[in-house]
Amino acid sequence: MDPEWLAACLEDTSSRFLPFWRLNVLIKQQGPALGWARRGLLGLMDEGVGAVLLGVRDNIAHFAVDISTMAEPLEQLGLGGVAEFCDVRSAAVQLSAEDCAIVAQGRALVDWHDTHRFCARCGAATLSVNGGAMRTCSSCAAEHFPRVNPVAIMLIVRDGHCLLGRQAAWPRGMYSALAGFIEPGETIEEAVRREVMEEAGIEVGAVSYHSSQPWPFPSSLMIGCTGEAISADIRIDEAEVEDVQWFSRETLARVCRGETRADELFIPPPMAIARTLVDAWLADD
Ligand SMILES: [Zn+2]
Known part of the structure; x- marks a missing residue:
């Protein structure tokens, strides 16, 4: 990335900056819409994280900015009653899919920068470079990149039934697809078979994405x-799940139509991938 271009973007009054405060994103109540701000916001940002380039749209650079060190950000920004800081889940139900993706990108990067201020190799301070695309160590020059952790989530089916489970900490009545982190050296298919065997004792054959x-x-x-x-x-495995059951198509179709009481049985809402998997299975009769 050209450092001069990046510096010019940070000075450009047309650039847009999305504030994150303690991992909550600014949402304007009118719309609702993302609370993009002008470059004056840079004076309030956490220097250790720095402005993180999210991308360029219509020739305008868009950044995420961490202002977590502010005590009362809405009052200090003069936005009381006009906007609020929302956690990503509540933002997701108010925004378009495109804006949700921007929030997911911004939250993940701001959090990564905040938790990677020191080099994992030598312990010295790291610095954000390339608009936040990586951090480099100020002492040993090691390069650190934001990472994504793959999780397999799977709908296991057999004879017109699918396998759903629940954890003890979940709201009463909630069941979802089994899921688990993919371990080093595993394929996605192997992770699916291992997780289902560990959590439910069920053997899985063919797996498809x-x-x-x-x-x-x-x-x-x-x-x-x-x-x-x-x-x-x-x-x-009671250490991992509280319950796992086979559910029939008829039962899940009734759940999806809202015909069951939520405290008896409900599954994640349509924005969640577990629901996407269930909906696709029900549609593929
Ligand atoms: Zn280092």
């Missing part, structure tokens, strides 16, 4: 798969 979803808590990529079970008897 369906779709994916960024999950910036803090920086995962959910890789949605379907798999065919070749055994049926559930044996749960």
Whole structure:
């Protein structure tokens, strides 16, 4: 990245800056819309994180800016009653898919910069370079890049039923697709088979990829798969899950139509990839 171009963008009054405060994003109540600000915001940002380039749209550079060191940001910005800082999940239900992707990108990068201020190799301070695309060590020159952690999430099916589980900490009645981090040296297919065997004791045969979803808590990529079970008897690992059950098409169709009581059985909302997998399975009758 050309450092002169980047410096000019940071000076340009047409550039846009999206404030994040303690990982919450600024949302204007009118719209609602993302709370893009002008370059005056740079005077308030956390110097250790710096402005993070998100991209260029219509020849205008767009940045994320961390202002977490401010005590009362809405009052200090004069935005009380006009805007608010929202966590990403509540922002996601108010914004377009495109704006949600910008929030996910900004949150993940701001969080990564905040938690990588020191070199993992030698412990010296790191510096943001290339508009926040990486950090370099001030002592040993090691280069550190933002990373994405792959998570496999899978809908396992057999004889008109699919396998859903729940964790004890979840709201009462909530069930979802099983999921787990992909481990070093594993393929996606192997991770699906291992997770389902560990959590539910079910053997899985064929696995296929369906779709994916960024999950910036803090920086995962959910890789949605379907798999065919070749055994049926559930044996749960109580350390990982509270319950796992086979659910019929008829039951899940009723859940998706809102015909069941939420405290008895509900599944994640349409924006979640687990729901996408269930909806696709129900549609593929
Ligand atoms: Zn170092």
